[in-house]
Amino acid sequence: MSLLLQEISKRFGALQANDRIDLELKPGSLHAVLGENGAGKSTLMKILSGFIAPDSGTISVDGVGVRTGSPSASLQAGIGMLHQEPLVCLPFTVAENFRLGSDLGRTEARARLGELCERTGFDLDPDEVTRTLSIGRRQQLEILRLLDRGVKVLILDEPTSGISAAQRDALFSALRGLAADGLIMLFVSHKLEEINSLCTSVTVMRRGQVVGRGGLPAPEDELVRMMFGEMTATLPQRSGMVGKANVASLRGVDAGVGRGSITGADMDVREGEVVGIAGLEGSGQDSLLRVLTGLVPARHGRVEIGGADLTRSSNRRFSEAGVSFLPAGRLEEGLLPGLDLTEHMVLAGSVKGQIIDWHKASEHAGAVIRHFRIKGRPESPVESLSGGNQQRVLLSMLPDRLRLLLMEHPTRGLDLESAAYVWELLLARRKEGTGIVFASSDFDELLAYADRIIVCYDGRIVADLDREDTDAEQIGGLIGGRGAA
């Protein structure tokens, strides 16, 4: 029982998601696949489980070739995948989800479910409705189902995000037991502490390629270095623009639900200050940024903008108080596909009045396009622009006077020239006292531009560091779950 991947390649448009990946695993392997968001590990796992067809390359289990691009062929060959968001039908009962897609009869299914619960130590009520189960228990259900279908290779895609510590312990002990039975486990994660305690070997990916392999446990800073490449950040001069007054503060804030929620957050942002948020995907940064914009309500605690309590206020009140947010999904959450640049800028207030003077609006858009060096024309639909130019459009639409600017991955997917220009624009805003908060997975970016770096881990703020007193090694350790220094 062994798994062999040879020369797997996959390209999405201009992006080489997987570049000639080889992987060989022996029975009983507990193998970690490590890499930052966009490294290509999800694509590889989807190819392996048949959800995506590779452009080239082969997969074989026990020396038998697997037909690619079909989930049922992969499942028949013994490859099963537990998705990050378990693929179960929420209105179904546990027993129904368990037997869905198999030949099991109803009583037979219940018996099998009971046996597997005993074997793995999971505790599931067959009559419970799946909607009421926590993510962790839905995962347990999926693992049991895949075991019942006789998988030999089990892929787990970030299974520990959004589950409790107790569920994680139960999961790990079950996985160790399955490895002892000879199953191959592929564990996709970026939580270094976890993979070090669970897995026995690792493949590290970066930009679609395998950049490292080895045994585990291994020193965390070494793994972080492989994940992110060599740290090259040199610190520019401190700007000295940070004022005294707080533009925003959080006190004991809980917000968001499930994966990506934040608990007990305390933080302050001062005038002219740039605060970077570090953390692996889904560690709570999303909720932290959205609670500061009023898009996600705070369940507990207090949110203040410019000294005013806006804890229960709507997103509209936040924008009136001078808060703007540029989310990561530019086309999904920030721009309007189908509308052109002029129309975007009119909505952002380039011309006033109910009747729009398109001639004036178009001239204004042309000026903005030149000023922000956007590669596009006033009449270009926004979806036709590159990522860097879309980001410039979003920046160009910000109100003139801002108290607080929040950004998610401000330069993700941008070329170097665009990224540098985006930061030039952002830093210029500080002269008016605008506080900037940005989340990023790029350490160089964090260290180069932030005055202060806040580290999120597992839904909590675990460190609040002055840039002068920290380095990439320390941040790498903290985001991977090594306790605050």
Added chain:
Amino acid sequence: MNRGPVRALIAVLVSLFLTLILLRATGAPPYESLAVIFDGAFGNPGRIADTLMAWAPLVLAAAGLVVTFAAGLWNIGVEGQVTAGAIAASWVARELPGPAYVLIPAMLLAGIAGGALWGLLAGWLKVKGNVNEIFGGLGLGFVALSFATFLVIGPWKREGVASTSGTDPFRPEAWLPTVGDTRLAPVAVLLAIAGIAAVAYSIRGTRFGLRLRAVGSNPASARLLGVPPQATLVRAFMVGGGMAGLAGAVIASGIQHKLVPAIAGGRGYLAILVVLLASFRAAWVAPVAVFFAAISTGAAQLQLQLDLDSSLGGVIQGILVLVFLLTGGLLTRWQSRKAAASG
């Protein structure tokens, strides 16, 4: 890249072919039938007048639909909004004294208000009650229909007899004035032209239209740009409903001259076909509606001249829109296959 004209041409040819096959198969003279329809729509001034009078409310209802479609809404409740407008206009016609120049504007305004109210209900159900606008609107449409029926045979019944054939005719001051001895009421046609022009202009040229399109494109982004999606949707329903209500008032005051139970007569539904065939663009609504109105009017002659059922008109309209939709889907599929094969 621009496959609009290709698509339209293919759709017209294929549906013409299908129609001819259908006619031949049912033993009808194919070319003569089409000629009778054309002649029935445009053959003499009276027929042209009838076609224009069919065209006006159709364009008004379609104009309302362009507004709601711009905001990404499937306002199938338009039939009910037409009915509600007709009911409101009839109420004014029955209750308000005074000369025509007071009465007719009041009826038209009441029609707008009635349609807007019915649109508001559908919007409110969608925004506050999470009720899908298709089923909410459809349900409200039947409620309006039964309310009209109730009025016709109940409180507003004819002197002596209750009959579903309608109320007593309005007094003449409530009739839209006509030209010569035709049934053409210029006011109706002017209102339709003004209505579709206003919609075309607002969608492209005003902040209101821009905000509608923003919400139709992406509610989440619209919110971040300061456009509240829910309030905008409700506004779209009210404006769209108002236009449809105006269509209802025109039907009551310019065509029926009384309230009949099914006063919308499927014109709201037909307007949906018009907008689908116009690919949701205001500028194409007026010409597409000419075609639809001509077929509807001309088909009436089939019965008289060839003893064919006038529903042939509906068949031709339906085939054309269906083929147009399918052609669009097939062309897209063909193009993406070609792209996949070459990429």
Added chain:
Amino acid sequence: MGRTLATLVAAATPLIYAAVGEAITERSGIVNLSLDGSILLSAMSGFAIAYTTGSVAAGFVGAAVVAALVALLVAWSGISLKLNQIAVGFVLTLLCASLSSYLGTDFVRVPGPSVQPLPIPVLSEIPVIGQAFFGQNLSVYGALILTVVAAWFLARARRGLELRAVGERPEAAHARGIPVSRYRYLAAAVGGALVGVAGAAFSLDQKLGWSDGHTTGYGWIALAIVIFGGWQPLRVAFGCFLFGALQIVALRLQPVFPGLAQVLPTLPFPLMIISLVIVNAPGLRRLAAANPKWGRLLLPDPPAALGRNFTPE
């Protein structure tokens, strides 16, 4: 009492076929909005075929084939062409209605064959319910059996579970090797055929013969009842009986309150709206979430992927 009940059950029969059929189709994630037109077209074709051949059975089969083809057209445009199912279904509603008028002119108000009564001995003698459930004809028995079988199939059978998964979360079904598109085509064909049977049950049994717009409105009512019944055959059938009762009440009241009698038949629509509002009310949603077993029964969810075209990556 017994006779009223029998009338009610018989009157609800065509609607049961249509609404249960549509519930099956929608459970797979396909919305066949064309019901109002396809019932008309199949009622006309069923009658025309039975009239021409003299065989009532042939009429039913022909009607089923006609409506199944219409439903397959909706499914094809959604599954293969990625078109909006609502748009295509809506156009087909109008097209089929017009076609039924155009093609049916020769059959308007001609006397034709009908389903023969077939009371079941002994059972039909049971007081009150005997006449209603065992003193009818094959068309009525078929609807009752269909309801029970469909309820069992969707709730209990393995294939029924897979069908629901396809309409609930096609990604999950696909991951399990369940052929999503094949299920959707099948559900559309079967559901469509039942819609056709509904048409024949009108023109060959409950509303004998053919006339222009013979069944107009019933398709929309069936669509409303599917929602009211929460996509569950037993509740859907109950909704049809409720509607049958409304019709009978309306008929009885006709001489007394002529206005009211006209209004009652549209009651399913406000009821549908109210039940949609209730089903979506956040407070009740929370209550149902707290008691999932009861919640699932009382506040059924629409199939989560209803009307959404599925593309595997």
